[in-house]
Amino acid sequence: MFDDYFFRLYGSIQRSKWLVAVLAAAIIIAAVIGLKSISFDNNIELMLPGNDEVYRSIRFLRESNLSDKVILSLGLTSSEYTTKNLIDAVKKLKESLGPPLVTDVISGISENNLVEEMLELLKYAPQLIDKQNLLLIEKQINPSGVKESLQNNYRQFLTPASTLIIPFIRSDPLGIYSNILRSLQKIYSSVGYEVTVENGYFISKDRKHAMLILDTPVNLTDGFGSRKLISYLNDRLNILPDFITADIIAGHLHTVSNEDVIKRDIRLTLIIASAAFILLFILVFRDFGAIIIFLIPLVSVIVSINISNLILNKLSYFIIGMGAVIAGIAVDYGIHVYTAVRIGDSGQEAVNSIVKPLIIGALTTISVFASFFFSSVQGYHQLAFFSILSIILCLACSLFILPHFIIKGKYNRLKHTVKKYGEHLNQSPLKEPKTHDKFIVLCWAIFMITALILSKQISFNSEISQFDGSEIEIIKAEQKFQSIWVNKTNPAVFVVQGKSLEEALNVNEKIYREAKTVVGEDNFSSLAAIWPSKQTRKANVDRWKEFWKQGKEEKLRELITTYGSDYNFSENAFSPFFDNLYTGTVVEDEPEKIKLYKKLKERFVMEKDDRIQVMSFFPDEDKYVNAMATISGNYPETFLVSRKALSSLLSKSVSSEIILLSGIAAIMIFLLTCLLLKDIKMTALALIPVITGITAVMGTIPFFDLSLNAPSLIAAMVVSGLCIDYGIFMVYTCRRSLKTGTRMAVTLSAITTLIGAGVLLFANHPVLFSIGATIVSGVLFGYIASIIVIPSFYRLWLKNTN
Numbered sequence: 001m002f003d004d005y006f007f008r009l010y011g012s013i014q015r016s017k018w019l020v021a022v023l024a025a026a027i028i029i030a031a032v033i034g035l036k037s038i039s040f041d042n043n044i045e046l047m048l049p050g051n052d053e054v055y056r057s058i059r060f061l062r063e064s065n066l067s068d069k070v071i072l073s074l075g076l077t078s079s080e081y082t083t084k085n086l087i088d089a090v091k092k093l094k095e096s097l098g099p100p101l102v103t104d105v106i107s108g109i110s111e112n113n114l115v116e117e118m119l120e121l122l123k124y125a126p127q128l129i130d131k132q133n134l135l136l137i138e139k140q141i142n143p144s145g146v147k148e149s150l151q152n153n154y155r156q157f158l159t160p161a162s163t164l165i166i167p168f169i170r171s172d173p174l175g176i177y178s179n180i181l182r183s184l185q186k187i188y189s190s191v192g193y194e195v196t197v198e199n200g201y202f203i204s205k206d207r208k209h210a211m212l213i214l215d216t217p218v219n220l221t222d223g224f225g226s227r228k229l230i231s232y233l234n235d236r237l238n239i240l241p242d243f244i245t246a247d248i249i250a251g252h253l254h255t256v257s258n259e260d261v262i263k264r265d266i267r268l269t270l271i272i273a274s275a276a277f278i279l280l281f282i283l284v285f286r287d288f289g290a291i292i293i294f295l296i297p298l299v300s301v302i303v304s305i306n307i308s309n310l311i312l313n314k315l316s317y318f319i320i321g322m323g324a325v326i327a328g329i330a331v332d333y334g335i336h337v338y339t340a341v342r343i344g345d346s347g348q349e350a351v352n353s354i355v356k357p358l359i360i361g362a363l364t365t366i367s368v369f370a371s372f373f374f375s376s377v378q379g380y381h382q383l384a385f386f387s388i389l390s391i392i393l394c395l396a397c398s399l400f401i402l403p404h405f406i407i408k409g410k411y412n413r414l415k416h417t418v419k420k421y422g423e424h425l426n427q428s429p430l431k432e433p434k435t436h437d438k439f440i441v442l443c444w445a446i447f448m449i450t451a452l453i454l455s456k457q458i459s460f461n462s463e464i465s466q467f468d469g470s471e472i473e474i475i476k477a478e479q480k481f482q483s484i485w486v487n488k489t490n491p492a493v494f495v496v497q498g499k500s501l502e503e504a505l506n507v508n509e510k511i512y513r514e515a516k517t518v519v520g521e522d523n524f525s526s527l528a529a530i531w532p533s534k535q536t537r538k539a540n541v542d543r544w545k546e547f548w549k550q551g552k553e554e555k556l557r558e559l560i561t562t563y564g565s566d567y568n569f570s571e572n573a574f575s576p577f578f579d580n581l582y583t584g585t586v587v588e589d590e591p592e593k594i595k596l597y598k599k600l601k602e603r604f605v606m607e608k609d610d611r612i613q614v615m616s617f618f619p620d621e622d623k624y625v626n627a628m629a630t631i632s633g634n635y636p637e638t639f640l641v642s643r644k645a646l647s648s649l650l651s652k653s654v655s656s657e658i659i660l661l662s663g664i665a666a667i668m669i670f671l672l673t674c675l676l677l678k679d680i681k682m683t684a685l686a687l688i689p690v691i692t693g694i695t696a697v698m699g700t701i702p703f704f705d706l707s708l709n710a711p712s713l714i715a716a717m718v719v720s721g722l723c724i725d726y727g728i729f730m731v732y733t734c735r736r737s738l739k740t741g742t743r744m745a746v747t748l749s750a751i752t753t754l755i756g757a758g759v760l761l762f763a764n765h766p767v768l769f770s771i772g773a774t775i776v777s778g779v780l781f782g783y784i785a786s787i788i789v790i791p792s793f794y795r796l797w798l799k800n801t802n
Helices: 002-015 017-037 052-063 083-096 111-122 131-140 143-157 162-171 178-189 223-237 251-285 288-312 323-343 347-374 378-400 413-430 437-455 472-485 501-518 534-567 575-579 595-604 622-632 643-677 680-686 688-703 710-736 742-762 766-801
Strands: 070-076 104-106 196-198 201-203 209-215 244-250 492-498 605-608 611-618 638-641
Touching (some): 083 209, 223 244, 251 472, 251 742, 288 323, 323 378, 323 710, 437 688, 501 622, 622 638, 622 643, 742 766
Antiparallel strands (some): 070 244, 196 201
16 A cells, blocks of 8 residues: 555656756745744753753843843053053043943942942941840940940051041941941952952952943843944954953853854854765766755755744754754665665666665654654754754655656666675675674674773763853953952852842841851851841831930940040040931831942842842852752742752753653664564664664763763764664665665765764864764764674574574
């Protein structure tokens, strides 16, 4: 029945082949034109497992206030120039930056402004000092405590820094606000930058570098906006004098660079693959008509990109980067058809003789990609749809269109070559085993054992940074920035979510109290240390009023007046303290007038959509992360963002994904192979290239000091789908003694796949490179096993069967 349907369809197309050719040409032209309107997406989330915790962490890192910041690091290149020259250049650059791409520029902070802002914040001390600190204040309101405080104040008046200190001493004669100032200092140090302030500008400790922090409305995931922003900044940096260098530190730069690197890699790999395919077919077939074999997968990929984009809306650059690999896979079908038709006497009969193994081979490959639909990774769904569609289109064109346009000349060079090269393959399996068969099997076994031993050294790379293919100049600039400005590693983040700021601050306070006991107060930087919730601030105010109105205000006045004269303090020396004793007792939701509060809020609070997130920071070390994870488990609206924990979580998620997908693919490959061969022994022989290819991958990766990652594991599954095709054709040919040039066809199929994947070894992007390295090693050894090992196993097994 299958043969009847095949012959009817084949005959119908043959009678209307020119009409089919015109329709195909129209579709090709439309697809090529449609490439210009394709929208691509370089969002890393497409390639991550569907784990809520992973998505949440990645999304938080992407959306955080810090991610959209842009930092300009400027440095002197010559010792002939001074810090003053550097500051002058920074000032000029700052004045040139503005809307719409840059909304604010922070070049430093004025010492006078900082003092004013801190003094303004201290007016809110009644809201910030808790019951425990009030008890400490009470212990100081006595003759000995006041005398000691006044003596310390007098000594500080005599220091060189007295100009800055005097306002604080007048506002706080007993030093009762010192805890607030210490918390404030700790919060600023948690930013992690080593800076000094000189003339109001951020200057590095070596006094050779300055820093500008820019606010921009451009989201770092906005490729077009990021490109426009970087271009704008580069243009402005041209105004700097020759003795100053400038580095841009921004996530936007990674967005632009990744997009450029992937586009460049795709362009390079397609050019190399195209040239290699065309050269291969011209040299081997000596027939310009053979170029159509290459054109079929290329056209199939182009059409598939258009259809995929139409259905999926957006395509990942990583998926399109697989285009050369898919072309290398899909071209196999055209090679088998072309070889069979050129060698056979009748085109239709030749195609019919290989159509079943060809379809089953395609189905096994499709089954591997189909297993990706069971994954939670959205990018894998795109890869599955795009690959399956490309393979189906290429298979259909190879079976029903290609044969009608293959012209047989008087001298068929391909037939002559195959006869000379591959005739013994079609007959030898039916003979007695050869003497070298056992040697070949022994060598194969030694190779497998060696590869398995090497595979014990394999490591899995779960770092999220591996998906970043940014140019080396960007990485070096960031390393330079770290060495100049950063004094610690990136911290872990504890995030409290709430529908309102007050709700989030309430929970944040509870977290802070627990965190101090398990992590330590010095290791946990929280907004709660300086600005608690409204409810707590109101309670603090009530206690504050009650405390001072019990006669303690008058008592302190008397003590200061009595002992102040001993240190030459005038009667009104500390009037700012008493004048502002009740100034900050009006509890507001937020003190909008305090600039310092706005800066703290920008650092610790993030408003996104309909939720408020309050952040706290602590060292990203296992002991602290584990302790805070336990606390987070008790509060549903909280979560941790740890780069180290994220790597571990990614490793577990990817491992479970791959185990599931590999199991599904393995079952589907086995069942489909059994369906064609209908013999468990022949199925076992057909699986030899698969087992060899996967084992080779596991052995060669650590041999070349590489590591496995999610893309390379997916590529290993693709290897299994390719190698089973080689195994099926070799076993099918051995069993039925087909004379359709199978060895030549399998060899050319392997070569084209190696070209398609091998060009990825020229890619700069680490993901594309890892895919290329995996497929090349797996297909190479899988091909060798199909051509050499399967015939030897077949002959040895045949003798035992007889």
